Amino acid sequence: MKKVINLGIVGFGTVGSGVYNLVSRNSRTICAKTGIEIKVKTICDLDTTKVSAAVSGTAVTSRWQDITEDPEIDVVAELIGGISPAREIIRESMKHGKNVVTANKKLLAENGSEMLEMLADTGGSLGFEAAVCGGIPCIMVLNKGLAGNNIISITGILNGTTNYILSKMESRGLSFEQALADAQRLGFAEADPTFDVEGYDAGHKIAILAMLAYGRSIDFKTIPLEGITKISPLDISYAQDMGYTIKLLGIAKNINGKLDIRVHPTMIPKEHPLASVRNEFNSIMMDGDMIGPVVMNGRGAGSSATASAVVSDIVQLAGKPEFHPRFIGAAKLMSPEQRISRYYIRMLTEDSPGILSQISGTLGRHKISIASVIQKEVNAELVPLIIVTHEAKDSSMQKCVTEIEKFDFVKEHVTLIRVEDFKQQEKKQ
Amino acid sequence: MKKVINLGIVGFGTVGSGVYNLVSRNSRTICAKTGIEIKVKTICDLDTTKVSAAVSGTAVTSRWQDITEDPEIDVVAELIGGISPAREIIRESMKHGKNVVTANKKLLAENGSEMLEMLADTGGSLGFEAAVCGGIPCIMVLNKGLAGNNIISITGILNGTTNYILSKMESRGLSFEQALADAQRLGFAEADPTFDVEGYDAGHKIAILAMLAYGRSIDFKTIPLEGITKISPLDISYAQDMGYTIKLLGIAKNINGKLDIRVHPTMIPKEHPLASVRNEFNSIMMDGDMIGPVVMNGRGAGSSATASAVVSDIVQLAGKPEFHPRFIGAAKLMSPEQRISRYYIRMLTEDSPGILSQISGTLGRHKISIASVIQKEVNAELVPLIIVTHEAKDSSMQKCVTEIEKFDFVKEHVTLIRVEDFKQQEKKQ
Numbered sequence: 001m002k003k004v005i006n007l008g009i010v011g012f013g014t015v016g017s018g019v020y021n022l023v024s025r026n027s028r029t030i031c032a033k034t035g036i037e038i039k040v041k042t043i044c045d046l047d048t049t050k051v052s053a054a055v056s057g058t059a060v061t062s063r064w065q066d067i068t069e070d071p072e073i074d075v076v077a078e079l080i081g082g083i084s085p086a087r088e089i090i091r092e093s094m095k096h097g098k099n100v101v102t103a104n105k106k107l108l109a110e111n112g113s114e115m116l117e118m119l120a121d122t123g124g125s126l127g128f129e130a131a132v133c134g135g136i137p138c139i140m141v142l143n144k145g146l147a148g149n150n151i152i153s154i155t156g157i158l159n160g161t162t163n164y165i166l167s168k169m170e171s172r173g174l175s176f177e178q179a180l181a182d183a184q185r186l187g188f189a190e191a192d193p194t195f196d197v198e199g200y201d202a203g204h205k206i207a208i209l210a211m212l213a214y215g216r217s218i219d220f221k222t223i224p225l226e227g228i229t230k231i232s233p234l235d236i237s238y239a240q241d242m243g244y245t246i247k248l249l250g251i252a253k254n255i256n257g258k259l260d261i262r263v264h265p266t267m268i269p270k271e272h273p274l275a276s277v278r279n280e281f282n283s284i285m286m287d288g289d290m291i292g293p294v295v296m297n298g299r300g301a302g303s304s305a306t307a308s309a310v311v312s313d314i315v316q317l318a319g320k321p322e323f324h325p326r327f328i329g330a331a332k333l334m335s336p337e338q339r340i341s342r343y344y345i346r347m348l349t350e351d352s353p354g355i356l357s358q359i360s361g362t363l364g365r366h367k368i369s370i371a372s373v374i375q376k377e378v379n380a381e382l383v384p385l386i387i388v389t390h391e392a393k394d395s396s397m398q399k400c401v402t403e404i405e406k407f408d409f410v411k412e413h414v415t416l417i418r419v420e421d422f423k424q425q426e427k428k429q
Numbered sequence: 430m431k432k433v434i435n436l437g438i439v440g441f442g443t444v445g446s447g448v449y450n451l452v453s454r455n456s457r458t459i460c461a462k463t464g465i466e467i468k469v470k471t472i473c474d475l476d477t478t479k480v481s482a483a484v485s486g487t488a489v490t491s492r493w494q495d496i497t498e499d500p501e502i503d504v505v506a507e508l509i510g511g512i513s514p515a516r517e518i519i520r521e522s523m524k525h526g527k528n529v530v531t532a533n534k535k536l537l538a539e540n541g542s543e544m545l546e547m548l549a550d551t552g553g554s555l556g557f558e559a560a561v562c563g564g565i566p567c568i569m570v571l572n573k574g575l576a577g578n579n580i581i582s583i584t585g586i587l588n589g590t591t592n593y594i595l596s597k598m599e600s601r602g603l604s605f606e607q608a609l610a611d612a613q614r615l616g617f618a619e620a621d622p623t624f625d626v627e628g629y630d631a632g633h634k635i636a637i638l639a640m641l642a643y644g645r646s647i648d649f650k651t652i653p654l655e656g657i658t659k660i661s662p663l664d665i666s667y668a669q670d671m672g673y674t675i676k677l678l679g680i681a682k683n684i685n686g687k688l689d690i691r692v693h694p695t696m697i698p699k700e701h702p703l704a705s706v707r708n709e710f711n712s713i714m715m716d717g718d719m720i721g722p723v724v725m726n727g728r729g730a731g732s733s734a735t736a737s738a739v740v741s742d743i744v745q746l747a748g749k750p751e752f753h754p755r756f757i758g759a760a761k762l763m764s765p766e767q768r769i770s771r772y773y774i775r776m777l778t779e780d781s782p783g784i785l786s787q788i789s790g791t792l793g794r795h796k797i798s799i800a801s802v803i804q805k806e807v808n809a810e811l812v813p814l815i816i817v818t819h820e821a822k823d824s825s826m827q828k829c830v831t832e833i834e835k836f837d838f839v840k841e842h843v844t845l846i847r848v849e850d851f852k853q854q855e856k857k858q
Contacts, residue, residue, distance in 0.1 A: 022577050022719050023577075026577055026578065026579060026718070026719065029577075029578070029579050030576060030577055032644055033572075033576055033644060034576050113759075129574070135720045135721055135723065136723060137569075137570050137573075137574025137575070137723070140566075140569060140570070140573060140574055141566050141569070141570065141574075143462075144566075144569060144741055144744065144745055145558070145566025145569055145570075145738075145741050146566070146737065146741070147459060147462055147463050147740060147741050147744045148451050148452075148455055148458075148459055148736070148737045148740030148741060148744070149455065149458070149737055150455060150458050155849075155851075210760070211760075214760060215461055215462060216759060216760035216761075217759050217760065218759070218760045218762075219759065222762055224765065230842075230844060231844075231846070232844065234775065234813060235773070235775055235844060235846060238773070238775065238803065238813075238815050239773070239846075241803070242801070242803075242817065244848065246846065249849070255763060257761060258761045258762065258763040258767075259760045259761060259762050259763060260762075260763040260767075260768060261760075261762065262768070264846075264847055265846050265847070266846065266847045266848070266849045267773055267846055267847070267848040267849065268848075268849050268850075268851065269850060269851070271705060271707075272705075272851055273702070273705050273706065273726055275705070276700060276701075276702050276704070276705045277702065278700075288737065289455070290451050290455065290733040290734065290736060290737040291564045291727065291728065291733070291734045291737040291738075292564055292727065292728045292731075292733075292734055293726075293727060293728075294564065294565060294566070294725065294726070294727040295724075295725070295726040295727065296723065296724070296725050296726075297702055297722075297723070297724040297725075298720065298721060298722060298723040298724065299720065299721045299722075302721075304719040304720065304721075305719065305720050305721055307577070307719060308575065308577045308578055308717065308719040308720040309574075309720075311576060311577030312573055312574050312575070312576050312577060315573065315576045315577075316573055330542075330645060330646050330647070330648065331639070331640075331643060331645035331646065331647045331688045331690075332645075332686060332687045332688060333647075333651055333687065333688050333689075333690065334684060334687040334688060334689040336653065338687075338689075339689060339691070344664070344667070344668070344696055346663065346664055346667065372671070374667060374670070374671075384663060384667075386667050388671065413659075415659060415660075415661065415664055417660070417664060417668075417675065417693075417694050417695065417696055418693055418694070418695045418696070419673065419695070419696040419697075420584075420678070420695045420696065420697050421697075421698060422584075422697065422698070422701055
């Protein structure tokens with residue numbers, strides 16, 4: 001039942017090696033989920049020594065024609081970037097009847113109409129989810145998920161480098177130069193950061209999104225681009241005072257049939273969903289006339305995240321539009337006793353001495369340790385006592401509550417709410 | 430070049446009428462974007478009088494067999510909900526070689542394995558994007574966008590009614606009962622709200638998501654469900670004091686091969702992206718091993734949003750996995766002079782009288798009105814002056830800045846940052 005896809009990878013840099021590693025690692029998962037087995041048949045890179053050292057069971061070449069002309073290869077991943085020879089590689093692949101996936105935003109943004117004409121001429125298919133905010137499947141959502149909508153506007157934090165810099169300027173009061181140096185040290189900014197901080201990268205992305213949303217070719221050179229180099233800590237501090245945060249936004253709006261497309265720093269209200277997107281994360285808000293606003297957040301770049309987008313395209317191009325998970329039996333569920341969480345406990349108690357010691361004693365006997373206690377002074381006979389615990393087993397916590405509710409000095413039922421700090425995700429951020 | 434899809438709609442309630450209206454309104458857009466023309470051929474509802482009054486050019490029937498047995502119908506939209514006869518309608522449609530789309534979360538969550546076996550038996554295809562958080566294309570993202578990933582966890586605000594109630598309890602200090610009454614008045618809660626407030630609806634959605642993410646069937650009855658009826662304003666206020674907000678979360682985690690699936694109120698940190706999802710909006714965070722966390726927000730229910738998901742499925746089932754927008758010429762761009770925005774202007778001026786009057790005079794001559802001014806007392810010769818304007822034309826603003834920079838008392842360049850309040854989106858929220 002499984003379908004084998006022979007993949008040729010052109011370009012073994014950050015994204016190309018990411019795709020090879022993802023396929024090596026998750027091949028079984030992909031096959032179980034989609035019925036498609038991806039096999040990397042050939043990798044092309046000018047530095048064949050580097051590639052040969054990193055891979056096994058795969059042909060290695062420095063001639064891209066070895067991939068585009070290979071009749072056994074089904075899909076070509078063009079991952080070298082830039083205009084030429086990327087353009088030629090895509091064209092030749094399509095002429096030879098192959099589908100192509102690419103992460104090449106420059107080519108699509110600056111030569112978009114040419115690419116689309118090529119598609120029409122050759123009848124080929126091009127996947128480019130990886131070209132816009134790698135880790136966010138926004139192309140698919142815009143093209144297919146919102147296919148029934150007229151797109152009113154697209155607004156996005158489309159560049160991770162600038163969002164990282166602005167986040168650090170805000171959270172640590174750094175200057176632009178200090179935050180940039182910090183980003184460079186951590187690999188979130190290039191040695192020459194011009195392309196990111198002057199808004200070109202965000203410009204490429206909003207150009208591609210606008211082209212798809214409005215079905216019109218767009219001359220990239222006409223899009224006004226403004227970067228973040230002039231933003232000072234003073235501006236960020238004033239923005240905060242006024243309830244705003246500063247983000248570099250790419251914006252495309254349809255205003256009575258005319259498109260307003262631009263990239264510039266923008267003050268947005270602190271409560272807005274885009275305002276809570278911090279550090280290197282990206283976010284795209286698409287507003288459709290039927291669906292309303294849809295917001296997607298995720299990691300916009302990086303080897304694994306971008307590789308994930310490339311693989312998503314490969315699976316879709318394989319012509320299995322419908323998903324048939326092969327359900328291999330019932331799920332193994334975790335037993336309730338094993339569930340672990342932090343807890344908020346609220347109880348109403350009499351205001352007399354010794355109560356806290358008895359309650360904390362009960363928790364202690366069940367090996368539940370206390371993170372914080374709140375008991376405010378109030379002029380009433382009954383006072384609320386709030387305890388937040390460290391991680392504890394669900395079953396232990398339930399037993400504790402039963403015991404606590406038996407104390408004479410505890411009135412009403414105890415309220416129990418789980419506390420989730422998303423530590424794992426925060427670490428990743 | 431266009432492909433015509435004959436659609437049969439079974440059930441003309443909120444979602445069914447929404448699909449009819451969406452197709453009537455946006456048929457041209459859909460065809461331009463996807464090359465697919467959707468024609469509603471027949472609508473089935475027990476109340477044929479109601480349907481006949483609302484539609485034109487479409488056959489109306491009260492027998493669903495008139496749709497499932499019609500050889501001209503390509504796709505059946507099952508939009509009546511519940512277990513029976515929805516199950517029979519889907520089965521018969523597939524037996525007759527039709528593809529099916531549905532918004533039926535109860536059927537998928539409680540009889541998911543049966544449905545999937547039916548797919549395997551008949552070779553049919555079933556689209557159910559509309560079954561989980563209508564306005565958020567999360568099924569497509571989970572199945573296809575994240576196809577290369579092992580899913581570590583899914584965490585979501587999956588029910589709009591409870592999120593609306595919790596949001597109002599927080600923002601206005603209402604009790605659960607008051608907020609529920611408010612939600613009922615505005616149509617965000619049913620007359621009998623049990624299904625939503627006790628967590629069943631969120632439970633159905635997390636069951637479907639977990640089934641897809643982990644490729645295992647799940648016994649819905651084993652999922653622990655806890656609703657929000659016991660949450661008091663006190664808990665919300667204490668949570669706020671501690672830097673948390675309370676959300677009803679559906680959670681599915683893979684912990685060493687065992688699934689932890691549950692629905693309960695949870696305290697989450699205020700800065701977390703899920704915390705800023707308010708009112709009737711939904712949000713889903715999917716964490717993949719390669720892509721990292723991907724968060725999607727949008728309207729989870731409602732006639733138009735759910736119809737948008739149904740249409741997205743129809744387009745995808747039509748077997749055009751690849752998107753070929755037909756680019757009909759270059760985009761008409763808005764001229765820079767027409768662009769309108771609010772502005773933050775920061776300048777460094779001498780600390781002497783009459784300066785504010787000269788600057789506000791300049792703005793006034795260009796018909797730019799001032800929303801707020803900040804000038805703090807500082808012990809220095811030069812002081813920062815901040816002005817935030819109401820909406821103004823880009824060209825007028827640029828002229829103003831040129832004039833302001835010519836004043837002797839203005840030092841350095843003027844900093845100009847656009848201010849976006851997302852009023853349109855806020856109104857919608």
